[in-house]
Amino acid sequence: MSLFVQKFGGTSVGSVERIEAVAEKVAGFVENGHDIVVVVSAMSGETNRLIGMANEILEHPTPREMDVLVSTGEQVTIALLCMALHKRKIDAKSYTGGQVKILTDDAHTKARIQQIDSESIHSDLKNNHVVVVAGFQGVDENGNITTLGRGGSDTTAVALAAALEADECQIYTDVDGVYTTDPRVCEKAHRMERITFEEMLEMASLGSKVLQIRSVEFAGKYSVPLRVLSSFKEGPGTLISLEESSDMEQPVISGIAFTRDEAKLTIRGVPDIPGVASKVLGPISDANIEVDVIVQNIAADGTTDITFTVQRGEMAKASQILDNTAQELGAREVLSDDKIAKVSIVGVGMRSHAGVASTMFQALAADNINIQLITTSEIKVSVVIDEKYMELAVRSLHSAFGLDQEQDQE
Amino acid sequence: MSLFVQKFGGTSVGSVERIEAVAEKVAGFVENGHDIVVVVSAMSGETNRLIGMANEILEHPTPREMDVLVSTGEQVTIALLCMALHKRKIDAKSYTGGQVKILTDDAHTKARIQQIDSESIHSDLKNNHVVVVAGFQGVDENGNITTLGRGGSDTTAVALAAALEADECQIYTDVDGVYTTDPRVCEKAHRMERITFEEMLEMASLGSKVLQIRSVEFAGKYSVPLRVLSSFKEGPGTLISLEESSDMEQPVISGIAFTRDEAKLTIRGVPDIPGVASKVLGPISDANIEVDVIVQNIAADGTTDITFTVQRGEMAKASQILDNTAQELGAREVLSDDKIAKVSIVGVGMRSHAGVASTMFQALAADNINIQLITTSEIKVSVVIDEKYMELAVRSLHSAFGLDQEQDQE
Numbered sequence: 001m002s003l004f005v006q007k008f009g010g011t012s013v014g015s016v017e018r019i020e021a022v023a024e025k026v027a028g029f030v031e032n033g034h035d036i037v038v039v040v041s042a043m044s045g046e047t048n049r050l051i052g053m054a055n056e057i058l059e060h061p062t063p064r065e066m067d068v069l070v071s072t073g074e075q076v077t078i079a080l081l082c083m084a085l086h087k088r089k090i091d092a093k094s095y096t097g098g099q100v101k102i103l104t105d106d107a108h109t110k111a112r113i114q115q116i117d118s119e120s121i122h123s124d125l126k127n128n129h130v131v132v133v134a135g136f137q138g139v140d141e142n143g144n145i146t147t148l149g150r151g152g153s154d155t156t157a158v159a160l161a162a163a164l165e166a167d168e169c170q171i172y173t174d175v176d177g178v179y180t181t182d183p184r185v186c187e188k189a190h191r192m193e194r195i196t197f198e199e200m201l202e203m204a205s206l207g208s209k210v211l212q213i214r215s216v217e218f219a220g221k222y223s224v225p226l227r228v229l230s231s232f233k234e235g236p237g238t239l240i241s242l243e244e245s246s247d248m249e250q251p252v253i254s255g256i257a258f259t260r261d262e263a264k265l266t267i268r269g270v271p272d273i274p275g276v277a278s279k280v281l282g283p284i285s286d287a288n289i290e291v292d293v294i295v296q297n298i299a300a301d302g303t304t305d306i307t308f309t310v311q312r313g314e315m316a317k318a319s320q321i322l323d324n325t326a327q328e329l330g331a332r333e334v335l336s337d338d339k340i341a342k343v344s345i346v347g348v349g350m351r352s353h354a355g356v357a358s359t360m361f362q363a364l365a366a367d368n369i370n371i372q373l374i375t376t377s378e379i380k381v382s383v384v385i386d387e388k389y390m391e392l393a394v395r396s397l398h399s400a401f402g403l404d405q406e407q408d409q410e
Numbered sequence: 411m412s413l414f415v416q417k418f419g420g421t422s423v424g425s426v427e428r429i430e431a432v433a434e435k436v437a438g439f440v441e442n443g444h445d446i447v448v449v450v451s452a453m454s455g456e457t458n459r460l461i462g463m464a465n466e467i468l469e470h471p472t473p474r475e476m477d478v479l480v481s482t483g484e485q486v487t488i489a490l491l492c493m494a495l496h497k498r499k500i501d502a503k504s505y506t507g508g509q510v511k512i513l514t515d516d517a518h519t520k521a522r523i524q525q526i527d528s529e530s531i532h533s534d535l536k537n538n539h540v541v542v543v544a545g546f547q548g549v550d551e552n553g554n555i556t557t558l559g560r561g562g563s564d565t566t567a568v569a570l571a572a573a574l575e576a577d578e579c580q581i582y583t584d585v586d587g588v589y590t591t592d593p594r595v596c597e598k599a600h601r602m603e604r605i606t607f608e609e610m611l612e613m614a615s616l617g618s619k620v621l622q623i624r625s626v627e628f629a630g631k632y633s634v635p636l637r638v639l640s641s642f643k644e645g646p647g648t649l650i651s652l653e654e655s656s657d658m659e660q661p662v663i664s665g666i667a668f669t670r671d672e673a674k675l676t677i678r679g680v681p682d683i684p685g686v687a688s689k690v691l692g693p694i695s696d697a698n699i700e701v702d703v704i705v706q707n708i709a710a711d712g713t714t715d716i717t718f719t720v721q722r723g724e725m726a727k728a729s730q731i732l733d734n735t736a737q738e739l740g741a742r743e744v745l746s747d748d749k750i751a752k753v754s755i756v757g758v759g760m761r762s763h764a765g766v767a768s769t770m771f772q773a774l775a776a777d778n779i780n781i782q783l784i785t786t787s788e789i790k791v792s793v794v795i796d797e798k799y800m801e802l803a804v805r806s807l808h809s810a811f812g813l814d815q816e817q818d819q820e
Contacts (some may be wrong), residue, residue: 016463016466016467019467020467050486053426053486053490054489054490054493056426057426057429057430057490057493057494057497058493058496058497061493061496062492062493062496064503064504065488065489065490065492065493065496065504066489068485068488068489068492068504068506069485069486069489069490071485072482072485072486075478075479075481075482075485076460076463076479076482078475078478079464079475079476079478079479080463080464080467080475080479082472082475082478083464083467083468083471083472083475084467084468086468086471086472086475087467087468093474094474094475094478096478096555098508099553099554143509144509145506
């Protein structure tokens with residue numbers, strides 16, 4: 001008998017029929033003797049409907065009242081799910097974030113969880129109740145309703161799993177697990193049996209949008225085993241945990257991530273003096289533009305080039321700022337390019353295997369794909385390439401690192 | 411400078427535009443230096459939408475979860491109204507029932523208010539905030555969300571007005587006050603300037619559905635002056651208070667109430683022995699059928715007749731029960747009639763004026779309207795008549811008691 005925290009997102013509870021299906025799934029776990037805490041989001045479309053009404057009134061509605069408004073979305077779902085469980089003769093009790101209580105700071109619309117009072121949940125579980133908790137919401141120390149920001153239901157689930165010392169936190173989504181890469185790009189992609197928190201963080205931040213990054217960090221920090229699985233079909237999903245797979249056949253690289261959302265900016269011929277990088281990037285960051293890859297060339301003739309990538313939508317703004325900087329520093333020119341893609345290989349196996357980067361470069365070279373930028377971390381190598389080669393690069397790398405073989409499938 | 415509690419019902423906040431109009435109205439009071447606490451209902455249609463979803467799952471959803479579900483309706487409105495006030499540069503803060511807190515018993519879906527903690531509202535008012543409270547809802551001592559039952563927002567408003575010692579509790583509706591009778595039946599009906607709690611109770615329970623009976627009782631008990639006025643047009647409305655009008659010209663009868671919702675049942679020839687009334691009516695009440703008028707004839711030949719009225723929809727059920735009783739008691743026959751109407755004259759002036767009932771009977775006789783049953787209380791005389799004469803009876807009485815003159819109009 002295990003204690004599972006199960007999170008169902010907006011699509012999984014998007015209609016009364018879907019809510020009944022979730023109840024059916026939960027009922028199956030209860031019949032097998034498990035203790036279940038369910039965390040649910042608002043029914044899909046509901047949060048947008050509420051925000052739409054607020055925006056009819058004000059372009060930037062007051063954050064405190066915004067939280068009062070949107071938190072009703074999950075409150076509707078918890079009540080309906082409990083009713084659907086009652087219909088199946090399962091004792092169930094709903095809790096809003098404030099009722100649990102999930103104490104947060106007072107940063108409305110993006111609050112952070114500070115503490116969870118799990119006492120009444122424990123007591124309900126002891127009485128064989130399924131506990132249904134509204135995701136995404138909490139309450140500050142003055143009793144004001146707060147929300148954790150979009151996707152915060154994942155964070156609620158992980159935080160509850162940590163507080164309750166659950167055996168597993170199961171995130172039900174519309175995919176059946178985490179894949180070696182996007183199957184729409186590479187048809188040989190397959191579901192991973194397991195992956196580490198670190199790898200998942202690199203995969204998520206690089207564009208595999210299965211899970212909220214924050215919830216993965218949270219799960220890693222409190223060592224809560226996290227499982228991603230499908231709301232709609234049966235299957236073991238993908239387990240995200242501290243340990244690497246003990247499988248001897250585990251490949252060095254776990255997955256290939258990619259994104260087309262970035263643009264590249266280069267400032268050429270800036271003086272090669274201490275502090276020049278901060279002179280270039282300081283104004284960018286002051287404008288709240290997030291910078292991803294940063295590369296500085298080796299200096300020649302007392303000048304150097306600095307290249308970095310930003311979100312594609314912010315290229316124009318960043319380019320303007322860079323023009324000013326170029327004038328101040330007497331730089332030669334500013335270049336920008338939004339026809340790029342970033343492709344990354346991710347895997348904890350990389351730590352103990354030499355030559356991974358070189359395998360990557362060879363594979364890309366074999367397909368005549370020119371590498372524009374390279375950046376590496378302990379468990380990741382990313383390259384920036386012309387976006388038209390992105391799909392080809394992903395497929396080449398998927399094959400080069402032996403991910404094409406069907407494995408870990410049951 | 412006065413403190414007003416203002417309640418706006420579902421129709422008054424039925425759309426974002428309507429909510430903006432309410433904010434505009436509240437802003438006018440704030441500009442005039444008044445302290446304002448606003449109580450709002452769910453946007454019209456919202457409660458039914460929520461109940462509809464619940465009923466898709468269960469015919470009789472769990473009361474606790476029903477309260478969690480429907481209480482979201484008012485929560486949406488308080489947030490939107492605060493935003494609309496912020497747009498008008500008015501500081502405003504929303505409170506759910508639980509946040510106020512409005513402590514109730516744990517009778518989910520029909521809870522009764524036990525206590526109101528008005529401390530934080532007072533402190534917000536002192537800081538020149540408009541306070542916006544979700545009507546209809548509260549919280550029990552274990553923190554469970556409760557609701558007061560349909561129309562409970564009026565009760566919330568009155569209870570808050572009592573707790574805050576407000577100068578007036580203003581109920582905004584889609585009518586501009588309480589009328590001497592329904593203007594659709596008698597075109598000479600006119601708005602009353604004022605009316606006593608007692609009269610309002612008799613009018614309300616007899617079918618003038620302007621206010622929740624419970625909120626009028628509550629207001630009377632705590633002497634909270636209650637004013638009914640229109641959300642949509644300007645005007646003083648009708649003040650409901652303890653005192654009678656000081657106007658010397660005040661008519662003896664304040665208004666004419668009527669209902670077509672009842673049916674009449676008669677059991678003939680039951681033994682005229684002690685306890686027979688309870689033998690007849692006990693089983694009816696055991697079946698949760700509410701009985702209104704009860705009349706027992708003078709006995710003849712050792713038997714008597716008992717006649718009573720019930721809600722029209724329950725006539726068939728009551729008739730069946732009465733058939734069984736008739737068999738047990740050896741009664742002669744059971745008669746039922748759903749083609750009846752009850753017409754009542756109401757007025758505190760009745761206490762000090764003799765001959766009111768006789769004026770009533772004469773007026774009806776003059777129009778050849780036969781009276782089937784008569785029942786009286788201190789400030790009311792009701793008659794049951796054939797329903798086809800109802801409109802005629804109302805108009806005759808309105809005229810006979812001098813209500814046709816236009817008075818108290820400004």
